[in-house]
Amino acid sequence: MNLFSAEKTHLILPNAEVLYIPNFYTKEKAEHIFQILKDSTPWQQDVIKIFGKTHIQPRLTALFATNSKPYAYSNIIMTPTLMSEPLMQIKTEVERYCSHTFTTVLLNLYRHGADSNGWHADNEKELGKNPVIASLSFGATRSFHFKHRTLKTERYKLLLESGSLLIMKGEMQHFWLHQVPKTKKKVGERINLTFRTI
Ligand SMILES: O=C(O)CCC(=O)C(=O)O
Numbered sequence: 451m452n453l454f455s456a457e458k459t460h461l462i463l464p465n466a467e468v469l470y471i472p473n474f475y476t477k478e479k480a481e482h483i484f485q486i487l488k489d490s491t492p493w494q495q496d497v498i499k500i501f502g503k504t505h506i507q508p509r510l511t512a513l514f515a516t517n518s519k520p521y522a523y524s525n526i527i528m529t530p531t532l533m534s535e536p537l538m539q540i541k542t543e544v545e546r547y548c549s550h551t552f553t554t555v556l557l558n559l560y561r562h563g564a565d566s567n568g569w570h571a572d573n574e575k576e577l578g579k580n581p582v583i584a585s586l587s588f589g590a591t592r593s594f595h596f597k598h599r600t601l602k603t604e605r606y607k608l609l610l611e612s613g614s615l616l617i618m619k620g621e622m623q624h625f626w627l628h629q630v631p632k633t634k635k636k637v638g639e640r641i642n643l644t645f646r647t648i
């Protein structure tokens with residue numbers, strides 16, 4: 451199902467809760483944050499292993515945290531850099547909205563439509579049992595897909611706009627998968643931030 455959400459959307463789904471706030475930041479503020487993060491982040495491109503096969507990750511990433519705890523996924527271990535002032539500011543604003551404290555933020559830079567993030571769940575054990583994940587988008591709009599692992603009619607698509615906040619919670623990371631697929635459309639750069647607690 452395609453969800454067109456210019457408005458705040460709260461989905462109560464089987465084994466998941468999803469909140470989408472399109473204008474968490476204004477378009478101007480979002481553009482400003484995009485530039486700061488684009489220019490000040492030590493972007494890296496990792497080689498990952500999925501089902502025993504090695505791939506170059508189809509996007510750039512960086513990890514920041516308020517502690518020194520690493521984040522391990524797809525056979526790589528990311529060690530965080532101390533969270534910068536702009537990220538601390540965003541963290542405070544997101545925490546206030548979510549009534550939840552985060553320690554870690556993973557940054558993704560999708561350079562163009564061929565960059566993507568394949569079907570996965572944020573279910574690494576260091577995130578705990580039912581993690582709250584707060585996901586912010588800056589720059590180009592990209593499509594976000596999520597599907598239940600076993601209830602085959604439970605599939606949704608959301609367009610994540612610049613300045614938006616998406617919150618995934620409840621049992622979502624255990625029962626659902628999500629992705630940002632490649633697109634053949636001509637799209638510009640997008641930065642995504644996912645706040646997590648480790
Ligand atoms: O880019 C996005 O919107 C999703 C990112 C994501 O799912 C992740 O980094 O785990």
Ligand SMILES: [Fe+2]
Nearest residue numbers: 570571572628
């Ligand atoms: Fe994810």
